[in-house]
Amino acid sequence: MHYILAFSLLLLQQTVAQLSGSVGPLTSVSSKKATKTCNVLDYGAKADKETDLGPPLTDAFTACASGGLVYVPSGDYLLNTWVTLSGGTAWALQIDGIIYRGGTNGGNMIYIEHASDFELFSSTSSGALQGLGYEFHVDGNISGPRILRLYKVTDFSVHDLILVDSPSFHFSMDTCENGEVYNMAIRGANEGGLDGIDVWSDNIWIHDIEVTNKDECVTVKSPAHNILIEDIYCNWSGGCAIGSLGADTDISDIIYRYIYTWSSNQMMMIKSNGGSGTLENAVFQDFIGHGNAYSLDFDSYWSSESTQTGDGVTYKNITFTNWHGTEANGAKRGPIRVICPDEVPCTDITISDWAMWTESGDSQTYTCRSAYGSGFCLRDDSGGTSSYTTTSTATAAPSGYSAATMAADLADSFGTTASIPIPAIPTSFFPGHTPISKLAGSS
Ligand SMILES: *[C@@H]1O[C@H](CO)[C@@H](O)[C@H](O)[C@H]1NC(C)=O
Ligand SMILES: *[C@@H]1O[C@H](CO)[C@@H](O)[C@H](O)[C@H]1NC(C)=O
Ligand SMILES: *[C@@H]1O[C@H](CO)[C@@H](O)[C@H](O)[C@H]1NC(C)=O
Numbered sequence: 001m002h003y004i005l006a007f008s009l010l011l012l013q014q015t016v017a018q019l020s021g022s023v024g025p026l027t028s029v030s031s032k033k034a035t036k037t038c039n040v041l042d043y044g045a046k047a048d049k050e051t052d053l054g055p056p057l058t059d060a061f062t063a064c065a066s067g068g069l070v071y072v073p074s075g076d077y078l079l080n081t082w083v084t085l086s087g088g089t090a091w092a093l094q095i096d097g098i099i100y101r102g103g104t105n106g107g108n109m110i111y112i113e114h115a116s117d118f119e120l121f122s123s124t125s126s127g128a129l130q131g132l133g134y135e136f137h138v139d140g141n142i143s144g145p146r147i148l149r150l151y152k153v154t155d156f157s158v159h160d161l162i163l164v165d166s167p168s169f170h171f172s173m174d175t176c177e178n179g180e181v182y183n184m185a186i187r188g189a190n191e192g193g194l195d196g197i198d199v200w201s202d203n204i205w206i207h208d209i210e211v212t213n214k215d216e217c218v219t220v221k222s223p224a225h226n227i228l229i230e231d232i233y234c235n236w237s238g239g240c241a242i243g244s245l246g247a248d249t250d251i252s253d254i255i256y257r258y259i260y261t262w263s264s265n266q267m268m269m270i271k272s273n274g275g276s277g278t279l280e281n282a283v284f285q286d287f288i289g290h291g292n293a294y295s296l297d298f299d300s301y302w303s304s305e306s307t308q309t310g311d312g313v314t315y316k317n318i319t320f321t322n323w324h325g326t327e328a329n330g331a332k333r334g335p336i337r338v339i340c341p342d343e344v345p346c347t348d349i350t351i352s353d354w355a356m357w358t359e360s361g362d363s364q365t366y367t368c369r370s371a372y373g374s375g376f377c378l379r380d381d382s383g384g385t386s387s388y389t390t391t392s393t394a395t396a397a398p399s400g401y402s403a404a405t406m407a408a409d410l411a412d413s414f415g416t417t418a419s420i421p422i423p424a425i426p427t428s429f430f431p432g433h434t435p436i437s438k439l440a441g442s443s
Helices: 002-018 029-035 054-064
Strands: 037-039 048-052 068-072 076-079 083-086 089-095 098-101 108-113 116-121 128-130 146-151 154-159 162-164 171-187 197-212 216-220 224-235 239-245 249-262 268-272 277-292 296-299 308-311 314-327 336-339 346-358 364-369 371-374 389-394
Touching: 029 068, 029 089, 029 116, 037 054, 048 054, 054 068, 054 083, 054 089, 146 154, 216 224, 216 249, 224 239, 239 249, 239 277, 249 268, 268 277, 268 314, 296 314, 336 346, 346 364
Parallel strands: 037 068, 048 076, 068 089, 076 098, 083 108, 089 116, 098 128, 108 146, 116 154, 128 162, 146 171, 154 171, 162 171, 171 197, 197 224, 216 239, 224 249, 239 268, 249 277, 268 296, 277 314, 296 336, 314 346, 336 364, 346 371
Antiparallel strands: 197 216, 364 389
């Protein structure tokens, strides 16, 4: 009891230190519900997977937009027309049913903007949005609709919701503030362009999320400040990243910790090609990886991005610590790549408490370019910071590299041509950890 209390206090202190203030809605769901409840069934919706949910959902929102709970009860719904829910205050959207995509337009299936004191959740942890993206992907189209986008939303949370098979990105947060996103499963097809969570916002806490896809797991874009991302399970994904970064990059105070990555493109990528501005004060700690192509892939000459205006992004005060596990092939893609801009070398980079080893062959490489700081191939900046490139090869496994695996690691991807089943939200997102907040449906 005392231990749990002390631990919670410690957690709270660390959280508060990273974030710039409190996150989440200002009013509880029960008080919103008591103010007014707008059940979509009273506005013409039918749980028959035939009637378009779009107009009833918009009407229910209009009725509850100045305070209340918009409620989608359990059952199967069809969404033919996308909804833009703009300008709500002190409201919540409770999705206990499953909403299937019917329409084929681009855009966003659900777009929430200019909202404050907002909560989007499922009380059973089984509400879901099923994008049926395979109907697009089978023809090679990744430009269909996105499932969910929040724009200029403040004091909010999104939780206990499942997003499946988006035709395009699953969930983006653009210019939001003071948000908490947690207890979610996102499962998409095995192809690029189907991002899990993308965030460019201020003061956001994202935790206890599982992503399956073949692109961004949980990714920070510019501008962003005070973002804490923890207990993330990239279960056959592209992996987490920051980028792509371009001109006027403005990112600071980012922590990723307790990140478990299985069979992904990388454990963490920082990506740019030219550009300007700054990424500073970032920490990447407590990472476990298995079966990934790259591990730490910090690439400021990223060839998949066209060259951006500027000599390069200034990267400073970035720490990578406590990384363990194995990579697929360390001779082909070494577990440490820190490639900084020659014109603007990175400074104050730290790699410490790091042990990873290759799953095939018996060597692995560490590559550094124009990167200054301490650890592995990084150079000390006491003699100035000119450009350089160096690669070293290790031929013996470092001690203590082995790390736990998750029992539920996916044995294969979901491909791109068949319908993807709706998963349950897992009860652990990192070895030995349980969710910071209990799943809503568990009580
Ligand atoms: C892909 O889907 C979008 C959204 O329906 C559509 O606008 C676009 O024309 C499609 N592209 C191709 C190549 O079919
Ligand atoms: C470096 O980043 C860490 C972590 O964000 C921060 O606590 C520290 O104050 C930064 N140091 C400087 C000199 O800004
Ligand atoms: C990882 O993905 C596989 C396949 O989807 C699934 O069976 C497993 O439950 C997932 N893991 C978790 C913790 O959800």
